[in-house]
Amino acid sequence: MSNLETSRGNWGSKFGFIIAAAGSAIGLGNIWRFPYVAGENGGAAFVLIYIIFVVLIGLPVMIAELAIGRNTEKNPVGAFKKLFPQSLWKAIGGLGVITGIGILSFYAVIAGYTVGYFIKIILGDFSAVESAAQSGQIFAAFTANPYISIGLLLVFIILTVLVVMGGVSAGIERWSKILMPLLFLLLIILAIYSITLEGASKGLSFYLKPDLSKITLTTFARALGQALFSLSLGMGTMITYGSYISKRDNLVTSAAYVCFFDTLIAILAGLVIFPALFAMGMDPAGGPGLVFVVLPSIFAKMPGGMIFGAGIFLLLAVAALTSTISLLEVPVAYFVDEHGWSRKKAVVSMGAITFIIGIPSALALGANHFFSTFIKENFGFLDFMNALFGNYSLSIGAFFIAIFAGYKWGVNAISREIQEQGSVFYFRPIWAFLIRFICPIAIFVILAYIAWTGNYF
Numbered sequence: 001m002s003n004l005e006t007s008r009g010n011w012g013s014k015f016g017f018i019i020a021a022a023g024s025a026i027g028l029g030n031i032w033r034f035p036y037v038a039g040e041n042g043g044a045a046f047v048l049i050y051i052i053f054v055v056l057i058g059l060p061v062m063i064a065e066l067a068i069g070r071n072t073e074k075n076p077v078g079a080f081k082k083l084f085p086q087s088l089w090k091a092i093g094g095l096g097v098i099t100g101i102g103i104l105s106f107y108a109v110i111a112g113y114t115v116g117y118f119i120k121i122i123l124g125d126f127s128a129v130e131s132a133a134q135s136g137q138i139f140a141a142f143t144a145n146p147y148i149s150i151g152l153l154l155v156f157i158i159l160t161v162l163v164v165m166g167g168v169s170a171g172i173e174r175w176s177k178i179l180m181p182l183l184f185l186l187l188i189i190l191a192i193y194s195i196t197l198e199g200a201s202k203g204l205s206f207y208l209k210p211d212l213s214k215i216t217l218t219t220f221a222r223a224l225g226q227a228l229f230s231l232s233l234g235m236g237t238m239i240t241y242g243s244y245i246s247k248r249d250n251l252v253t254s255a256a257y258v259c260f261f262d263t264l265i266a267i268l269a270g271l272v273i274f275p276a277l278f279a280m281g282m283d284p285a286g287g288p289g290l291v292f293v294v295l296p297s298i299f300a301k302m303p304g305g306m307i308f309g310a311g312i313f314l315l316l317a318v319a320a321l322t323s324t325i326s327l328l329e330v331p332v333a334y335f336v337d338e339h340g341w342s343r344k345k346a347v348v349s350m351g352a353i354t355f356i357i358g359i360p361s362a363l364a365l366g367a368n369h370f371f372s373t374f375i376k377e378n379f380g381f382l383d384f385m386n387a388l389f390g391n392y393s394l395s396i397g398a399f400f401i402a403i404f405a406g407y408k409w410g411v412n413a414i415s416r417e418i419q420e421q422g423s424v425f426y427f428r429p430i431w432a433f434l435i436r437f438i439c440p441i442a443i444f445v446i447l448a449y450i451a452w453t454g455n456y457f
């Protein structure tokens with residue numbers, strides 16, 4: 001990513017791009033958000049629809065975003081403007097810029113909690129945990145402290161700002177190559193441990209045996225939002241990252257790798273959480289606190305658990321950082337490219353704005369009554385921002401990106417971009433069918449249903 005802060009160059013190698021894009025995709029979306037959303041929406045039935053959406057909607061939209069980005073070499077607003085200067089399409093880029101700030105504002109709160117949990121584990125705060133209920137109380141007390149929540153939010157924003165400002169992003173790329181496989185390895189070990197706990201089988205069947213009667217249109221809506229969120233799609237992150245890929249790389253295979261690894265990590269996170277959760281007799285619909293309650297209860301029992309625990313939360317913080325970088329990069333690239341701001345000015349001002357917008361989310365898990373019950377009981381400001389930007393805004397963005405790719409700029413233009421320098425566009429007719437018909441129709445039906453029923457949250 002060293003090129004992000006200098007001129008527009010290319011990623012070091014094909015592998016460099018895949019690592020950076022996977023770094024954006026893999027994060028709290030996989031390990032924090034996926035398990036609790038799956039738990040709230042029927043378990044295995046949700047997982048099934050989720051995987052279908054990754055393949056039928058996520059992959060084609062990712063290919064479209066990467067092609068738009070590489071062709072235009074621009075931020076999302078600049079990209080639409082360059083292709084169709086007089087049109088309104090740039091508004092979709094503008095929505096992406098706002099969405100980036102919106103998501104980052106609450107994402108950094110949760111990312112801050114992972115840093116906090118890393119410190120708490122080292123301090124031995126969980127060594128006496130005997131039950132999930134106790135672990136739940138620790139989490140509640142932790143998030144109810146406004147100074148800690150806001151302080152950790154600030155810490156995480158500063159970390160992100162420092163990386164995006166320049167200097168260390170090449171290092172992050174290098175570290176990611178070691179740390180991400182390590183995260184994968186720790187998750188595998190934890191999943192094996194979790195599956196072998198007594199009473200785990202109920203969790204396995206909840207997570208892996210679909211009960212199709214649990215599927216409603218709301219399940220589809222949540223699965224769509226989760227797939228786009230987890231793959232960093234619908235707000236131009238992949239347009240921005242695509243603007244740095246070399247013409248030699250095959251966009252289709254790169255996108256397929258990113259989708260595959262992202263989904264693998266999410267599925268694995270569920271294999272850690274659900275067997276243990278059922279073994280401890282907890283409610284799978286526990287909401288955003290789920291992993292913060294379940295993981296420490298696992299570590300408390302496991303031999304060497306605290307070392308594992310510290311490792312997992314540290315790696316989770318790193319995974320979150322490679323995602324927050326990509327979230328901040330979208331508004332920063334916009335202000336640098338379109339308004340001629342210096343990189344430093346753009347990064348610092350966007351970081352400051354995000355911090356301020358993030359404060360209500362930091363107070364929304366118990367620190368402040370108003371923000372904690374912003375929409376209803378157990379659905380506070382953080383959940384509100386998460387649904388608004390993390391589901392709906394991304395869905396609207398993905399809808400228009402599909403229309404743009406399928407009809408406005410067109411299948412032929414995208415194919416030409418993909419076939420640059422002799423790359424083969426595998427499955428072109430299938431892609432064209434998905435981006436022109438399946439993606440827009442499915443997203444439209446889901447959004448129309450949500451708007452019609454008013455069942456937003």
Ligand code: PHE
Nearest residue numbers: 025027028029030229230232
């Ligand atoms: N995909 C990231 C994650 O799963 C979050 C993200 C969403 C990043 C949208 C960029 C854009 O953690």
